[in-house]
Amino acid sequence: MRAGRSSPGLSLASALVYLFLYAPIAVLVIFSFNQSRLTARWRGFTLLWYTTLWRDHRIFHSLMNSLVVATATTLICVVLGTMAALAWTAVGGKWRSAGEAVIYLPLIIPEIVIAVALVIFFSFIHLELGLTSLILAHVAFCISYVIVVTGARLASSDRSHVEAAMDLGADEWRAFFRVTLPLAAPAILSGALLVFTASFDDYLISSFVAGVGSTTLPLQIYSMLKRGITPEINAVSAAILAATIPLVYIAQRLERGSLSLRRAMASLAGIFAFMAIPVLVRTWPSSPNVPQLNLYVWSDYLSPRLIHGFEQAYHCHINYDYYDSNEALLAKLQAGNVAYDVVTPSDYMVQIMIHQGLLARLDKSKLPNVWAHADPRFLHLPFDPHNDYSVPYAWGTTGLAYRADLVKGKVDSWSVMFNPRYAGHILLLDDMREVFAMALKELGYSLNSTNPAQIRQARDLLLREKPLVKGYNSSNFQQDLAAGDAWIVQAYNGNMTFVMHENPNIRYVIPKEGCTISVDCACIPRNAPHKKLALEFINWFYRPRVAALFINDCGFNTPNLLAPRYVRPWLLRNTAVFPNPASLTRCQFMHSLGRAMLLYDRYWTEIKAD
Amino acid sequence: MEKVLQWFRCRPKWRVTVLVAGSLVFLVGLMLLPLMYLFAVSLAERARYGTIRWHFSLQNYLQAFHPLYLEIYWRSFWIALTTTMLCAVLGYVVAYTIALRVSGGWKSVLLMLVVIPFWTSYLIRTYAWMLIFRAQGVLNNALLWLGVIHQPLQLLYTTPAVFVGLVYAQLPFMILPLYAVLQKLDPALLEAAQDLGASRWKTFFRVTLPLSSQGLAAGSALVFISAAGAFITPDLLGGARSMMVGNVIEDQFAVARNQPFGSAVAFLLTFVVLGILLASLRSTQRGARELL
Known part of the structure; x- marks a missing residue:
């Protein structure tokens, strides 16, 4: 008999908490099979979102990056962390407390603080952001898990086994491999699992230190979340859950010591293969030996057909990332350790970037299509009067x-x-x-x-x-x-x-008081590694059919005089994309604000914080 | 090889140094140094367009105490505190049930069910709540169907949505330490209390709660620290008035381009977190001593 009588109240409360824990997960899984795209009403069973997922190249690319980063992080952490844990028992005195403070640092400092510290530090030491910087950052915040978890296990294990082995004639090396290591193995393995999941799941630190082509799965999911809810995200979530549950099961049994090490290793290898094989199948065809072009553009400023078209025509591979504000772009370029080839800042930001010396001069002779087809309304604007640094990529109103x-x-x-x-x-x-x-x-x-x-x-x-x-x-x-x-x-x-x-009930208007008209420009950063290919891309983009493809796929307008010939008729009639020219007279371009910017910044923070 | 080993065997200090060196390189080079650099930046000044000018002053820290930001800290504090308290209540229910009410196979099944969400992607768990809270989301549809409401409620992008998301994300951090201490509790003590006439609530407050205070303090510290520095949850579920200190820091680095000020706020957050951690450590030590 346990303490007290059975209490239905407590059982009911527990059941409710479990319901709270699992309802969202159930919703995710159920709705990954729902036909409806936008609403949460059940419209029938479908596997469509899983097939969409299977075809989504970006998801698999990011999953590949995540697996590479998490595996490398786990290996480094386990080897170095176990070494440190082994030696740590022998450290004493003042070194011990100082060391312990450093070991506990990543566990107690808020993640956002670690993230910003790493990003400015990497900029300071000019470490280029990419897979390497990601792995370094992940090791830095994960290694302590291994030291602490394995260290606790080693401290509680009995030294006498090792002494017995050595008394029986084993040298230290052998005693380590035959006695110490097998004893510590379950702890090492559960530490490894912890590190793998922490690294695989990390969003915040990764979002700051990722660079060109190193988008990991959480970053990809986050950008999908920010840009729109699609049931494809439910499908990804359900797939990740399916991989997580056996992992937890193994970890739990390891903890209780009811699973042999060999079986645990075998099952882990199985799960890893389950995750890695589809990724390899999907990412295999893209050979890494072709020239690369790194684009950093506004969200929705590229489409699969555009990317594929250029890759086919120029036998290259395009890596691309999206940003949602000019300031985010400025932040990345100012840090100076990202290798983008083409960026698309808006008008006023072009002016700031030229002033900051962040942009390269364009070789105008390499851009004949631009001079042939560009709408003159969008050339020679005050922010770059001779188009020395920028050519228009897209224009629009807010x-x-x-x-x-x-x-x-x-x-x-x-x-x-x-x-x-x-x-x-x-x-x-x-x-x-x-x-x-x-x-x-x-x-x-x-x-x-x-x-x-x-x-x-x-x-x-x-x-x-x-x-x-x-x-x-x-x-x-x-x-x-x-x-x-x-x-x-x-x-x-x-x-x-x-x-x-x-949805015809959704309308777009240019208010009568007027609003912003903006032109986002294709520019090449000063330290771009592939300037020649970048110029080819900009020139290619000005082919009328390519420009029309941009309008058809992305829904934004581009200042190309011949593009409308190939644009779908309903788009030509859409007043958001092709507004009445008279309404544009009420619109105004933005200019750089100079010192007044500080005032705007301060007031903006006040408004956001209120 | 043998010679190298022999050399190290005679010099245990060197051996320890070599073994620890790898980890130390990462912990010092990529954790301690960046934090020190961050501290240096927090004393510098923002140049026009957001670069760093090395002109040292305490200006950023003074600015960080502007009433505007105090309000955000206050908001972060009470959001984190409420989250901690909600987690404590829900966590006790579950941990108590697992530790003292069920036995054998059920115990490990229920425990595993707590751990699974803890290992699942944080982003995905937050996203699930977006699905539930939308105007045409699961909850609104269910309530409309039941006839409880006639207009969809605005749930997404509100502060209550942030609470739910935070409690959901942090609950396992509370349950696990509570379970660890309750597991060690001797049921005979509870029986004794009840035999001596204590009501069930009295038994809980006079026996169970004091005996599990260590787990409660550990769980609360974990939950509070994560919730106070939260970024993803308020960003995805919160609205115009749910900005928390984590969002301020991110905003200063990614948008406002005031890195020195962002660094100062980051350091203030760190100091507060360290302070709370030390306080909770001390209180559990004192609690343990009182028990002895």
Whole structure:
């Protein structure tokens, strides 16, 4: 008889906590078989998302990176960590406490702090970001697990076995391999499992120290999450769960000592093969010996057909990463240790980057298609008057998108964003310049205002609006609008193109007060490793059919005069992509703000933090 | 080879140094030095466009105490504290059941069921809640179908959503240490208390709780520290007013480009976390001493 009588209350409460633990997991697995794309209503069984997953090259590429990083991290940590744990028992005195402090450092410092410390340190020592920097960072935060876990086991194990072995004539080397190591093996193995999962699962530190072509699975999943919920993510999740459960089972049995080491190793090898074989099958064809081109562009500024087209035409391999704000791009380039070949900053950011000496001069003679087909409205703009450093890649406006079925009345003005009737249904871009542009326009000022009084007024207006705002989102606001999580959003035009096509209740307008018109430019960073191929890419992009492919696939417009000939008719009629030229006269380009930028920065933090 | 070994055998200090060296290179070179560099940056100044100017002052730390940021720290603090308390309550229920109410095979099954989510990707677990909380998500659909509500509730991008996500992510960190101490508890003590006439609640507060305080302190420290520095959960589930200190730090590095200020905030967070950890260690030691 256990303590106390049986209490149904406690059992019920426990059952509820288990329900809480497993309901989300069940939801994930169930909905990975759901036919519906957007809603969480059951629309019938399908394996479609698993086949989509199987065809998704990027997922497999990132899974490969994750396996490489986690395996290397585990090997390094286990070898070095076990060595340290073995010796640690012999360390004494003041060295011991100092060493212990260092060992516990990665376990107690918040992960975000480790992440930012590593990223500025890597920039400081000019270590190029990539798989190597990822592995180094992972070893740094994982090695302590092994030292602590194995160390605890070794400390509790009996020295007498080793002494007995040596008394029986074994030399130290042999005693180690025959006695110490087998005794410590379960601890080493469970330490290894811990390190493997910690490394495989890490998002935060990886997101800071990953570089070109080293996107790991969590980074890939995160960017998929940020850019839109698709059931493909459910399928990935279910697959990862399927691999995790046997792993936990083995780890648990190892812990209790009810599993022989050999069986454990065999099962682990089995699970690893289960994960690695599909990855090898899917990533095998891409041979690494072809020339590489590293692109770092705005989210949705590439499509599989574009990438494949260029790779075929120029026998090369494209690595690409996405960013969601000009400032994020600036941060990466300023750190100076990433090797991107083509980037697409917006107009005002081109000006800043030229000023900072981050961009290379373009060899204009290598870009004949650009000079032949570019729309002259987008050339020779003030931020780069002679197009020495930049040529236009895409252009667009930042306007207002809304659900005509949920928002009553005519919407043609920014003032709807300040209407308390829509409290809790408004999303703004997570973009300082754009949010201030909206407020400045609403107040009737220039969106490039450097007048402190006007900027302060804009801040006050935004602070008053804050209670109405549901969130700041630059990446998947169109999905929130489509799913009804928001009714009115500040939007980049191109993001709206496809959801407008799917749902006619979604509208995009250029407000009557005016808004931003922006041109995102193809530029080559000064330290780009493949400048020649980068120029070829930019020139190739200006082929009319390629430019049309960009419009058809990405939903953004590109300043190519001949492209509309090959664009799908419904896109030509879409007012988000091809707006009425008269409405563009109300739009304004952004300029670099100089010193006023500091004021904007400060106010933006105040608004975000409020 | 034999000679090398012989040499090391005669010099145990050298042997220890060589064995420890590998790990130390990583821990010092890629953990201690970066943190020291971070500290140096926190004393520097932001140049125009976000580069670092080596002009030392305490300006960033002063700025970090601006009321604006105090509010965010306060918010992070109470979010972390509430998360810890919720985890403690839920964690006790489960740990108590596993340790004292079930036996044999059930014990290991229930324990494994706690550990599985703990090993599953944090991102994926957070994402599951996004599916549940959407306007057309699982929860809203279920409530609409049951007729409890007639309009979808706005659940995603709110602070309660952040709570649920944090509690969900941190719960195993509370259950496991609690289970470890409750497992060692002698059921005879509880029986004795009840035989002597203590009610069930009284037994819990006077016997079980004090005897498991060490596990509670360890679990609370783990949960509080992770929750206070959370970044992913508020970023994915939180809305316009759920910014936490982790988001401030990330924002300063990735968006606002004020690395010195971001470093200063990061250091303040570290100091607070270390302080709480030391306090919890001390309290468990004192608790243990009182028991003896």
